Amino acid sequence: xxxxxxxxxxxAALFAIGSIGxxxxxxPLIMFMCIELMLNSANLxxxxxxxxxxxxxxxxxxxxxxVASKDLGSASDGSIFVFLVMTIAxxxxxxxxxxxxxxxxxxxQVDADELAELKG
Amino acid sequence: xxxxxxxxxxxxxxxxxxxxxxxxxxxxxxxxxxxxxxCVAVLYLLMSLHFLGAAQLLxxxxxxxxxxxFAVTVLAPEDEMLGKWNDSYKLTGIAVAALxxxxxxxxxxxxxxxxxxxxxxxxxxxxxxxxxGKFVFPFEGTAFVLLVALIGxxxxxxxxxxxxxxxxxxxx
Numbered sequence: 427x428x429x430x431x432x433x434x435x436x437x438a439a440l441f442a443i444g445s446i447g448x449x450x451x452x453x454p455l456i457m458f459m460c461i462e463l464m465l466n467s468a469n470l471x472x473x474x475x476x477x478x479x480x481x482x483x484x485x486x487x488x489x490x491x492x493v494a495s496k497d498l499g500s501a502s503d504g505s506i507f508v509f510l511v512m513t514i515a516x517x518x519x520x521x522x523x524x525x526x527x528x529x530x531x532x533x534x535q536v537d538a539d540e541l542a543e544l545k546g
Numbered sequence: 547x548x549x550x551x552x553x554x555x556x557x558x559x560x561x562x563x564x565x566x567x568x569x570x571x572x573x574x575x576x577x578x579x580x581x582x583x584x585c586v587a588v589l590y591l592l593m594s595l596h597f598l599g600a601a602q603l604l605x606x607x608x609x610x611x612x613x614x615x616f617a618v619t620v621l622a623p624e625d626e627m628l629g630k631w632n633d634s635y636k637l638t639g640i641a642v643a644a645l646x647x648x649x650x651x652x653x654x655x656x657x658x659x660x661x662x663x664x665x666x667x668x669x670x671x672x673x674x675x676x677x678x679g680k681f682v683f684p685f686e687g688t689a690f691v692l693l694v695a696l697i698g699x700x701x702x703x704x705x706x707x708x709x710x711x712x713x714x715x716x717x718x
Contacts, residue, residue: 430659442647447567449639478659502673517695524702
């Protein structure tokens with residue numbers, strides 16, 4: 427098992443645990459935290475791939491040929507993607523928490539099962 | 547050495563993730579989430595992705611956790627719903643999540659990762675050059691997204707949304 431597999435498996439496990447939390451909890455805050463956990467685990471997988479897959483020609487199997495070497499991108503591309511995802515996650519967290527607080531202010535209680543108006 | 551450190555931090559991250567999903571109180575979940583994000587930041591540092599580690603600390607463990615803790619204190623949910631779980635979905639949720647985790651594990655185990663040398667010292671320079679060169683439009687796009695989120699939060703947090711239609715905030 428190489429170094430990168432540890433973080434890769436960790437990210438898979440974190441994603442699964444986060445999805446358990448989203449499914450079985452009723453407190454929207456904790457559900458939201460679990461969503462953050464899942465986002466973070468996806469980031470971890472992306473960072474791992476960018477770190478251990480960065481210089482692709484050295485890691486490709488022999489049977490695959492590249493069309494042009496300029497398609498590869500540079501080693502920092504994955505880091506930039508992760509950075510952008512982090513920024514979006516921050517915006518998403520703030521908006522989500524504001525929505526939860528707004529719901530709490532009008533309903534005086536927060537329970538994911540009680541909020542079923544959109545069901546029709 | 548680094549592999550051993552990674553294993554220890556990974557176990558810590560797993561344990562704190564279980565803490566997030568199964569704590570009875572939201573405050574405990576938030577603190578476990580902080581621990582988890584710190585562990586992931588340490589993993590980034592161990593992978594020699596220094597900028598990502600710093601950004602993870604600042605953005606997640608710093609900014610987002612403050613907002614979460616603030617929300618937890620504002621909401622202060624009633625005691626009777628704290629420990630309640632969604633019993634009807636408990637089995638289904640755990641089963642689906644286990645299936646998902648197993649699928650991810652299988653797919654990930656097929657990845658062929660190589661033990662590459664750590665990026666050299668100039669990787670941060672390369673990062674900055676790419677961020678403000680090749681990826682400058684996505685970067686500016688995030689600025690726009692953050693601005694929209696800011697406006698949305700101000701609107702959502704307003705005391706009475708109807709007052710905005712009448713042309714201004716309420717003075718009470």
